[in-house]
Amino acid sequence: MREELLNKLPTWYETINADDNFMVLSDDFDSYYSCLELYRHTGMQIGAFYDINSGLYINAERCQGKEPVYVDLSVCLPNAKCFDNHVNCLLNKQAINPNNIGIEKYTDKYNGGTLPLICALYGKDISAMSERHLFTMMTQDSWYQPYYSSYFHESFMKWVDLLFGEDKKYILSILQQNTESDFKRYSIMNKMKAKIIVDNDGYLISTQSFINNSGLDVSCQFVLHRKLSRKYNVQKYNLKNYSGIITAAETKRNVYSICQMEE
DSSP states (O other): OHHHHTTTSSSSSTTTTTTTTEEESSBBHHHHHHHHHHHHOOOOOOOEETTTTTTEOOHHHHHHEEEEEEEOOOOOSSOOOEEOOSSSSSSOOTTGGGSSOOOOGGGGGGSSSSHHHHHHHHTGGGGGOHHHHHHHHHGGGGTTTGGTTTTTHHHHHHHHHHGGGHHHHHHHHHHSSSSSSHHHHHHHTTTTTTTTEETSSSSSEEEEEOOOOOOOOOOOOEEOOOOEEEEEEEEGGGGGGGOOOEEEEEETTTTEEEEEEEE
16 A cells, blocks of 8 residues: 555554454445455454344454454444445544545545455555456455546546555456456356345345355354434435434435434
8 A cells, every 4th residue: 555545544453453353244245355354464253243224233242342343334433443435424533444535526536345445454465366356356346347437547546556556557457358347247146246134043144155264253143232224315414414323425426325323
């Protein structure tokens, strides 16, 4: 990651660890793969699951005495540690999010997933990644799309350089050698947009497969801790009228999806 970006981000990612922290997984595979990458660097396990359509689920044993790290969640709680890629005007100063550092225009925003952000932050060797792994990274939140878009191409080129510096050549190479349709096909065949849910017995399930023998354990049981209330299409200028917002993410220009804890 270029110093220009790194110096603008919080530094707590350097000290999070398995003894003091647990991860909060969200309902998609950008979050899951990001948790997997974080596990490899920190040893943290998933202790909670945040389903924006139903609520916050926890495993009490894994959470006991530890602080949460929210992964791929646009958390608005003061001083909450989160890795995020969403545009959010309700700034959390502890969020590690490229879109929190002064994006002036909509087309300037970082359009990638949380996984590339974490790979860059922890210095993952992109040159050692297989083509399949690069495809997987680029299909999180469809980060390949801006490269092929005249509207967002310039912004994509800026962000891929800030994140990966000279190693961006490995990403650009695979984009040049393939078409947008190739990435779409890979995403569909490998269920990259599959959702994660908690079943009736409290276990995480998905139509996409979790990675076996990775060390990241998703086999524990979760119980509902707090219910969530979700609201769509909230105008940016109306956000101040809502209290108790936990997460807020821009879904299109100046329009937000928000979640509040139910009483």
